[in-house]
Amino acid sequence: MNAALASTGRFLLVPWQARAWRDLWFVVLSSALSLPPLGIMVLAWIFYVPAYVPSVLVCVFAPLAVVVLLSPQLTALRRATYFEIRGVRIPKPPPLPSASGGPRNPGRLTAVGSALADRFRSPRTWRQALFHLVACPAAELVGVLSGVAWLGALVFASVAGNFAAKGSFALAGVQFAVCLVLVYLAPWLVMASVRWDLKLAADLLGPTREEQLAQRVSDLTESRAAxxxxxxxxxxxxxxxxxxxxxxxxxxxxxxxxxxxxxxxxxxxxxxxxxxxxxxxxxxxxxxxxxxxxxxHPVVLEDRGLDAALSGVAARSPVPVRLAVDVPRRVSPTVEAVAYFTVSEALANIAKHAQAAEARVDVWLDGPLLKVSVTDDGVGGADAGRGSGLNGLAQRAASVDGGFEFSSPVGGPTTIQVELPCEL
Amino acid sequence: MRTVIAEDSVLLRAGLTKVLETAGFEVVGAVDDAAGLLAAVEEHRPELVIADVRMPPTFTDEGVRAALVVRRQWPEVAIMVLSQYVEERYAADLLSQQTSAIGYLLKDRVADVESFLESLRRVAGGGTALDPEVVAQLLLRRQDTSLDRLTAREREVLGLMAEGRSNTGIAELLVISESAVAKHINGIFAKLDLSSSDGGDHRRVLAVLRFLDGERA
The missing domain is CATH 1.10.287 (Helix Hairpins)
Incomplete structure (x- = not known):
């Protein structure tokens, strides 16, 4: 019972913690930062009230274009503010991919032009503009309402004082209760406003989920390669x-x-x-x-490539091997190593389990892919799950984003096919 | 016989020197890299060079490349290349200029002192000595050429010929009579379209060359 009382008390005191005051300061500053983009949008309307559709369009779209152009600067300012005051880091999205493919004649103007084109094409720019023009002002509005609440509280307090002075205590009590509710509500509004503000900033100014995943994939690919x-x-x-x-x-x-x-x-x-x-x-x-x-690690692989290294493996295989390697250029050393170990492991498997009279190894380039095929005329029925080296082969191929296919019907033939991207 | 040794392992260099000197070879130079080998050959003009494949600075195929330089500049010098692993590609390089007075063996073969010394003498005498492992690798490539027509026994005989064995040596190894060896060799010549007008020894070299050429084709 006491515990319940204490926790209710803590809950009621929440709006009056130090955090509420920090939030208030944040709302004030954030509102100030919202002014420039909004100001740009209303500037034209202050000095010139458009009467016709074309001029209305100009008065809407010209300021909008200015906000979009300035959105990287506005966003940077926001990011710095969030970090300085709240210690919240809004991650920077990755650099924009250049859709225009770079100017053919890299003059200054064309460079600026294509950078602008890239920016207008990117959904990120529009998300940022949405934040600066709509989302953030909306959140700030809640903050402004808190100011109204405080003001209201003051008004009700003085009215309650008046009623009390005139002796009508019941009315004064009601007014005072309203004042208390407003005083209590104001910090809640401030905190809600800040929470909204931060959430919107993270959603609209930070990288999208897609960009985050893309970044994660590229990080993982890099660390896996390493x-x-x-x-x-x-x-x-x-x-x-x-x-x-x-x-x-x-x-x-x-x-x-x-x-x-x-x-x-x-x-x-x-x-x-x-x-x-x-x-x-x-x-x-x-x-x-x-x-x-x-x-x-066969030195000859590094030195002379797959063809040279595989002839050594094939020659040492107890099962006779027909080897055909058609790889006219060198591929990435890691990929060469995967291909090499795939063949040597596959031949070792054949020697151990297949009871084959002959094995055939083909390695060739097919566009950006290095393909490896190992076939034997043995008994087949090999099971990838049964502790053979097959799982290891599939993992090796997967480690460089390669594909692995395996077929071994009872009675044979057993075929292993691996496709590896040549460049990582 | 005046010999230069190029081997980067101190232990093996000393060991080889000891083995050779015990057998009556004269070791006039023992160096530890390819540059040293070329300088020593220039200075001493040996009859025989023994070179390790993997030496400083890159530890890949320095020995093979140095051997090729020696072959070009001093064709009279016999060359024995030793390696921890034998690779047909290096053999093809070594044999690309001529197939006489050249050897390419696994380092392991040094342990069989007598047969190693015999290989050295054979190479110094203008013969060849290819490691059976290299020959196995070379045979692997023969499948789609005229060598396809050879029987298993003929292939085996041709492999031994490529190792630089004499008919007597081949007969001993395969435990068959020398005339049987001669019969197999004639079969090989016929199937490779080498007529008797090419001359006995010459035909032998041509057959081995055909055997090695299929490799590069």
Whole structure:
């Protein structure tokens, strides 16, 4: 009960917090800022009252054009005010795309002209003008009403005083109650006005939902590309470290063992056997490491491109591969890497599961797309969901906005088709 | 045999030097990059050059490019290129000028000291030594050419020829008689339309070239 009373009390006191006074100050300033655009609109009407339709149109559209022209400046002023007084940041919309495609002869006048044309074409300009001419003044009107409420409160207070002096206390009581209601209502109006004002500003001056989403998409695309590139760079670094360090040491070890095996011919039989075993082991390890490291990042891919790199992959495949690569120009390194790993993963899958006699790999350019197709004549029935590398392939393609198609009816053939945009 | 080694790993450079000197080669220069290799060849005029593919500054194919320069400027120098991975594209580059006195092997092969030294001697003697992995990659490209007509066994024999093996070597490897090898080789010549008027050794080189040419076509 007490708690309910306290919260009701807090609710009743809301209009009399410090915030209400800050809001009042804001409304005053904001109203002042609303004056110039409104002033421009009524200026002509003050000095000249148009009597005919054409002059009415001139008196409406000429000021409107001026407001539209000034709308970036007016908007910037608004944005600064909201930030300084309320700490509210209205995000700047992205720069206008140039629909006129830029002037052919970039003289000063043409440049200004095409900038204006862009501005008139953009719905953003009209949203801003709507804010400056209609929405904001409407919100301010509520603020003005609060001033009226205060004034009314004063009037009713003095009237109540008069009635009290004349002794008619009942009437004085009623007048006083009206005064109290008005005094209480005024700060509520102020706060409502400010809330409206801010909401309209965010809706009409900030980027539209569409622009926000477009911005978000471009941010995400950028950060995803950065992630993919970072992963690539990391693979490259690991490859380089293994190549410069471990691999050279292993070659050296295997070579020394080989030298010992070749020169130490007078060793006891079991020592020779141990040496031979160590030598073979070292060579096997070397071959294993070589395959692993090449799988991390093939230098030849960077150096000579897809065709050169894929012949290495195809040659190492245990299932015979027919390889046709028709990519006359280099595409983005990230896309090359995706295509390369798609083929190498697909061939590894075929070797593991397909029981195929032959696989066919085609890589070709189709306009802006790099297309990769891997087919085998195996048993088919592969299931993308069953922990095969297929999901990984689809994800790899998706990481560069590529498409991935897969078909594997029971009895075969299994086909994987990937389409990658060449430039990211 | 006067030899220059270009290899950027200190460990391997020392190891190779040791292996070669044990086998009676004379290592007249051991350098760590392509520029050093060219300078050493200029200075020492060796009979044999051993070069790593990946060296400073870009760590891609410096060795291949340096080998091509050596081949152009000092055609009498035999060249063995070593690499952590073999790529047919680099092989095609190396063999683009001539297919004699050139070798391209995986670094792993160094571990089999005896056969590595044999490859070196073969290359120094004007032969070729292509890594089986390169040959496998090259074979992959042969499918749509006249090489299509070859049987699997003939392909295998041609691959070994491209590796620079002699008939005896091929016979040993495939565990068949030397006359069987000769029969396969004649089959290859016939299917590739190489008539006997081209001469035995010459035909052999032409067959290997055809094999490698399909690559670039």
């Amino acid at each position: 992630t993919v590139d970072a992963a690539d760079a990391e693979r490259r670094r690991i490859e380089r470290d293994l190549h410069d360090g471990t691999q050279q040491r292993l070659v050296s070890l295997a070579m020394n063992l080989g030298l010992a095996r070749a020169t130490l011919t007078d060793l006891p039989e079991d020592a020779r056997a141990a040496l031979a075993e160590a030598h073979e082991e070292a060579k096997d390890t070397l071959a294993e490491l070589r395959h692993l490291v090449r799988g991390l």
